Amino acid sequence: xxxxxxISAVQMSLLLYPTVLATSFLSMPSLxxxxxxxxxxxxxxxxxxxxxxxxxxxxxxxxxxxKESIIQQSERVIGVLPGKIIGILFFIFYIHVTGMIVxxxxxxxxxxxxxxxxxxxxxxxxxxxxxxxxxxxxxxLARCAVIFTPILMFSLLFLLxxxxxxxxxxxxxxxxxxxxxxxxxxxxxxxxxxxxFFISFLLPHLTDPKKGRKWGFLTLGAIVLSIIYMNLITLLxxxxxxxxxxxxxxxxxxxxxxxxxxxxxESLLLAMWIVGNFIKISLFLYVASISFAQTLRLSxxxxxxxxLGILVIVFSLWDIPNFxxxxxxxxxxxxxxxxxxxxxxxVLILIIARLRGIRTSKR
Amino acid sequence: xxxxxxxxxxxxxxxxxxxxYANCSDLVYRSFIIEGHTKAILIYxxxxxxxxxxxxxxxxxxxxxxxxxxYEIGELAERKISASQTKPFTTFEECVEYLSNGLPILLQxxxxxxxxxxxxxxxxxxxxxxxxxxxIRGPREGFTETLxxxxxxxxxxxxxxxxxxxxxxxxxxxxxxxxxxxxxxLVDITLVEEVKKRLERxxxxxxxxxxxxxxxxxxxPLSPFPQLLTTERPDVTCASLxxxxxxxxxxxxxxxxxxxxxxxxxxxxxxxxxxxxxVSTAMRWLRYLFxxxxxxLPSLYVATLSFHQEMVPSSLLxxxxxxxxxxxxxxxxxxxxxxxxxxALREAGVRLPKQIGSAVxxxxxxxxxxxxxxxxxxxxxxxxxxxxxxxSSFMIPRYIAGIAIRLLRFPLIFLAGSLGLLGIMMGVIAxxxxxxxxxxxxxxxxxxxxxxxxxxxxxxMIRAPWWMMDTRPHLTGKFNKYRQPKRKPRPKRxx
Amino acid sequence: MRxxxxxxxxxxxxxxxxxxxxQIRAKSKRDKxxxxxxxxxxxxxxxxxxxxxxxxxxxxxxxxxxxxGWVE
Numbered sequence: 001x002x003x004x005x006x007i008s009a010v011q012m013s014l015l016l017y018p019t020v021l022a023t024s025f026l027s028m029p030s031l032x033x034x035x036x037x038x039x040x041x042x043x044x045x046x047x048x049x050x051x052x053x054x055x056x057x058x059x060x061x062x063x064x065x066x067k068e069s070i071i072q073q074s075e076r077v078i079g080v081l082p083g084k085i086i087g088i089l090f091f092i093f094y095i096h097v098t099g100m101i102v103x104x105x106x107x108x109x110x111x112x113x114x115x116x117x118x119x120x121x122x123x124x125x126x127x128x129x130x131x132x133x134x135x136x137x138x139x140x141l142a143r144c145a146v147i148f149t150p151i152l153m154f155s156l157l158f159l160l161x162x163x164x165x166x167x168x169x170x171x172x173x174x175x176x177x178x179x180x181x182x183x184x185x186x187x188x189x190x191x192x193x194x195x196x197f198f199i200s201f202l203l204p205h206l207t208d209p210k211k212g213r214k215w216g217f218l219t220l221g222a223i224v225l226s227i228i229y230m231n232l233i234t235l236l237x238x239x240x241x242x243x244x245x246x247x248x249x250x251x252x253x254x255x256x257x258x259x260x261x262x263x264x265x266e267s268l269l270l271a272m273w274i275v276g277n278f279i280k281i282s283l284f285l286y287v288a289s290i291s292f293a294q295t296l297r298l299s300x301x302x303x304x305x306x307x308l309g310i311l312v313i314v315f316s317l318w319d320i321p322n323f324x325x326x327x328x329x330x331x332x333x334x335x336x337x338x339x340x341x342x343x344x345x346x347v348l349i350l351i352i353a354r355l356r357g358i359r360t361s362k363r
Numbered sequence: 364x365x366x367x368x369x370x371x372x373x374x375x376x377x378x379x380x381x382x383x384y385a386n387c388s389d390l391v392y393r394s395f396i397i398e399g400h401t402k403a404i405l406i407y408x409x410x411x412x413x414x415x416x417x418x419x420x421x422x423x424x425x426x427x428x429x430x431x432x433x434y435e436i437g438e439l440a441e442r443k444i445s446a447s448q449t450k451p452f453t454t455f456e457e458c459v460e461y462l463s464n465g466l467p468i469l470l471q472x473x474x475x476x477x478x479x480x481x482x483x484x485x486x487x488x489x490x491x492x493x494x495x496x497x498x499i500r501g502p503r504e505g506f507t508e509t510l511x512x513x514x515x516x517x518x519x520x521x522x523x524x525x526x527x528x529x530x531x532x533x534x535x536x537x538x539x540x541x542x543x544x545x546x547x548x549l550v551d552i553t554l555v556e557e558v559k560k561r562l563e564r565x566x567x568x569x570x571x572x573x574x575x576x577x578x579x580x581x582x583x584p585l586s587p588f589p590q591l592l593t594t595e596r597p598d599v600t601c602a603s604l605x606x607x608x609x610x611x612x613x614x615x616x617x618x619x620x621x622x623x624x625x626x627x628x629x630x631x632x633x634x635x636x637x638x639x640x641x642v643s644t645a646m647r648w649l650r651y652l653f654x655x656x657x658x659x660l661p662s663l664y665v666a667t668l669s670f671h672q673e674m675v676p677s678s679l680l681x682x683x684x685x686x687x688x689x690x691x692x693x694x695x696x697x698x699x700x701x702x703x704x705x706x707a708l709r710e711a712g713v714r715l716p717k718q719i720g721s722a723v724x725x726x727x728x729x730x731x732x733x734x735x736x737x738x739x740x741x742x743x744x745x746x747x748x749x750x751x752x753x754x755s756s757f758m759i760p761r762y763i764a765g766i767a768i769r770l771l772r773f774p775l776i777f778l779a780g781s782l783g784l785l786g787i788m789m790g791v792i793a794x795x796x797x798x799x800x801x802x803x804x805x806x807x808x809x810x811x812x813x814x815x816x817x818x819x820x821x822x823x824m825i826r827a828p829w830w831m832m833d834t835r836p837h838l839t840g841k842f843n844k845y846r847q848p849k850r851k852p853r854p855k856r857x858x
Numbered sequence: 859m860r861x862x863x864x865x866x867x868x869x870x871x872x873x874x875x876x877x878x879x880x881q882i883r884a885k886s887k888r889d890k891x892x893x894x895x896x897x898x899x900x901x902x903x904x905x906x907x908x909x910x911x912x913x914x915x916x917x918x919x920x921x922x923x924x925x926x927g928w929v930e
Contacts, residue, residue, distance in 0.1 A: 011813075096914050114670070114785055120862055122785070124870075129792050136800040139807070143799040144792075146813040187928070267674050267784055274788040298889050303882055306874045307896035310867055314903045317863065319913035329915050336922045 002293055002301045005139035009211035012202045013219040014149040015142055019283050020223050022152075022276030023104050024192040026249050028227065029234035031331065033243035035185035039175055040242070041235055042182050044228035047189035048220060050343050051196050055216040057346045058200040064353060066209060070200045070346060071294040077353045086345065087295030093341045094288035095308060098281060099315025100329070102127060105277045106316070107323050112250065113270055123316055130282040131309040134289060135302050138205050141282055148275045155272045156226065158265060159233050161256050166236040188330065189227060191338035196220060197346060201287050285309065368453055373402050373472035379455060380406060390462075397439075399428045402472040411465030413484035420445040421469065421480060436469075436476045444469075448481025463538065487512070493595035493617070495762055498634040505595040506617035510540050513612050513619065516597040517544060521604060525549075531562060533576070537569035540614040541576070544600075549607045557804060558609050558622060573613040573620050582802050587767040590803035592621040592628055599633050623804035627811040627823050630654065632760035635826050643826035653755035658768050660755075661698050662779035662787050664748050668694040670783030689739035695780025697741050701749045702772065704731060709753070860907050867904035871897050
């Protein structure tokens with residue numbers, strides 16, 4: 001094993017929660033509203049499907065081959081050469097998505113708060129910090145998550161301060177356009193939720209692997225609840241206007257005003273965004289580094305972390321001249337690209353493993 | 364130094380010792396004749412030995428002529444010498460070791476064995492209240508520079524024979540005595556072995572203070588955060604020993620080292636445990652709050668004024684803007700000037716003679732506060748921010764941690780001035796990252812905070828009442844998990 | 859922007875080499891090759907005018923073009 005660290009199941013949850021939500025929570029209500037209008041709060045429930053599937057597949061594979069991640073498991077199941085191809089595909093994919101995430105992070109920070117700061121600097125700093133975290137190992141990452149994730153979750157409670165301004169009538173009429181728009185709206189959240197597949201890389205480090213499945217599903221539950229919570233609040237506050245805003249949650253935070261003191265909490269939102277994305281980018285970079293090192297059978301993943309960080313910076317800039325191109329990619333390509341690697345391929349591997357009659361790991 | 368054996372001839376022994384200690388005028392060579400027939404010599408270092416005791420217990424009884432029998436050195440110890448400790452030795456190396464620790468040595472003619480007598484005594488400071496760690500409630504005895512007194516203070520509190528004290532010598536020229544104390548069935552024996560291993564690895568000219576040892580055995584000496592606790596109080600030391608930690612006592616300094624520690628150990632004061640638990644819990648929360656304030660207030664102020672003016676309530680914003688109008692510097696520079704000045708004042712105050720102290724504090728208040736604001740050099744809100752920050756940094760019980768936090772303020776102010784809230788978050792993330800990867804003798808530094816066993820937090824977030832403090836902290840005390848089987852008394856239930 | 863990216867990447871690569879090369883030297887050939895290759899790829903890519911160079915986004919867009927109708 002490349003990283004001998006051990007984490008507890010709860011720490012695993014706290015790592016996965018921001019990994020799924022950090023980028024999505026900001027713009028998700030508006031993307032959902034563009035398809036489903038006032039039914040957007042239902043997207044949370046529907047997007048759990050991929051999550052259930054991906055956790056099931058990852059834990060099942062881990063039962064068959066304990067202490068190995070998907071990269072090593074695929075080599076066992078479909079052979080060394082095809083397994084290596086999958087491995088290379090995976091880590092290129094991870095680096096690419098990490099680049100996308102870094103770009104999304106930078107666009108928000110640069111576009112809304114720090115207009116005059118060169119975006120390259122923002123990109124560089126976050127990638128640098130994440131790389132240092134990854135080199136510290138999974139234990140360091142887990143401990144950071146235990147500190148930062150509760151802050152993230154607690155800050156979401158601030159949205160409840162808007163209670164007086166909620167307009168419940170915005171929910172109605174329910175399902176006036178049928179279920180199809182809701183399904184379309186849940187396409188992008190599905191892909192974010194499928195990132196829970198990272199559990200495959202975390203299960204080998206659990207002190208008690210049997211708890212992995214239970215806590216995986218609990219995390220999924222928490223994520224789904226959070227999605228419903230945020231979509232609902234945005235809907236109750238902004239109504240049909242949600243679809244017009246790029247960052248509806250930002251607008252929602254700006255509304256909060258209590259006793260003249262809790263005004264302009266958008267800076268709190270910035271803090272949440274930075275911290276949540278730090279964990280997300282770090283975990284992505286960690287998974288990418290481990291995949292790289294496992295595919296090439298290197299002795300240590302640590303030296304590859306900084307070079308992969310440079311590649312992340314490259315990918316965050318490549319072929320994305322402006323924000324609208326990024327948005328386009330996220331709406332039309334990401335809902336397919338991400339589940340392809342996170343759900344489809346693992347499902348295929350599991351099916352092949354069953355077909356080959358593999359019951360337990362043979363060493 | 365020769366490791367050779369003593370000679371049988373007294374004159375040769377004496378000449379060898381005189382050679383080793385040439386030009387040392389503080390050595391006393393007292394020759395006398397035992398019972399009128401055997402030549403003997405008593406050698407000691409003036410000022411380190413108890414001359415009155417020597418006269419009474421050694422020279423007097425030996426000189427008396429009782430019967431004319433010659434004695435062996437062992438028999439002398441058993442029958443004639445009434446000193447409370449005697450240790451025989453056969454090599455010159457041991458002889459030098461005893462002499463340099465103040466023990467007089469006795470050599471007899473026709474014997475290749477010498478006797479070291481436990482009659483060392485020197486001028487020492489009496490036991491006083493520790494200066495840096497005083498409190499309202501709790502014992503007021505502090506350690507002193509003499510190792511034997513320190514070990515006795517600890518032994519008085521932990522009377523169990525399971526309290527072990529291993530000793531070793533460190534330092535080429537100083538040969539400083541160092542004692543490692545631990546409670547046998549409580550501590551992780553690999554921890555004790557690791558501590559000993561690291562101590563044995565030290566090769567240095569001299570150890571003058573435990574700080575030398577601290578830096579040489581730490582996991583990460585480059586970190587601003589200390590990975591060993593330093594304390595002058597026996598009660599703190601014993602509480603740590605009871606939690607499964609190891610104490611290192613060094614001759615010549617009242618500061619004892621305790622390992623391993625976590626960040627929370629630096630935030631706890633012994634008084635927390637002597638006061639009522641509501642009071643202690645409130646004090647703890649206050650302490651945590653003010654630690655955060657002392658770290659982040661100046662940087663938040665600078666970031667808010669420079670980048671995020673919309674965060675401030677409008678009425679406050681107007682008065683702040685008005686007060687800053689006359690100031691020529693940007694907020695970042697103003698903050699740095701004030702903070703550096705405050706640090707300079709604080710550091711100077713440590714060394715001031717008491718008489719000048721009050722004069723300087725008046726100067727500080729008037730000059731810095733009043734005049735600078737009126738001259739338009741700094742703004743009034745900035746003075747308030749600096750003052751609050753300064754005071755809050757003193758809330759941290761451990762002085763060293765307070766300094767670390769104070770120093771970390773400066774990079775954060777820089778980041779705040781250049782990148783606003785993003786800069787602060789980056790600094791905070793970097794700090795948390797550093798703390799997450801820091802380990803003290805294998806125990807993760809943040810383990811009490813990042814534990815997912817919520818029961819552990821009972822001594823972190825609050826100070827749980829004594830009847831709830833059943834278990835020792837997990838990472839150091841897991842070998843003896845329960846402090847006592849059934850803690851009594853429990854709070855009464857209504858009948 | 860181009861010069862900025864390239865110079866940042868170059869400086870970063872130099873720092874990485876300075877920090878990590880002593881450890882890499884002691885490891886097997888495979889590790890060394892992987893390390894150097896990664897750095898090389900990153901460095902070469904940073905020579906291009908990245909935001910405007912067609913790249914992965916275009917590739918993926920073409921691959922998933924048939925599915926576009928599902929999410930219109």
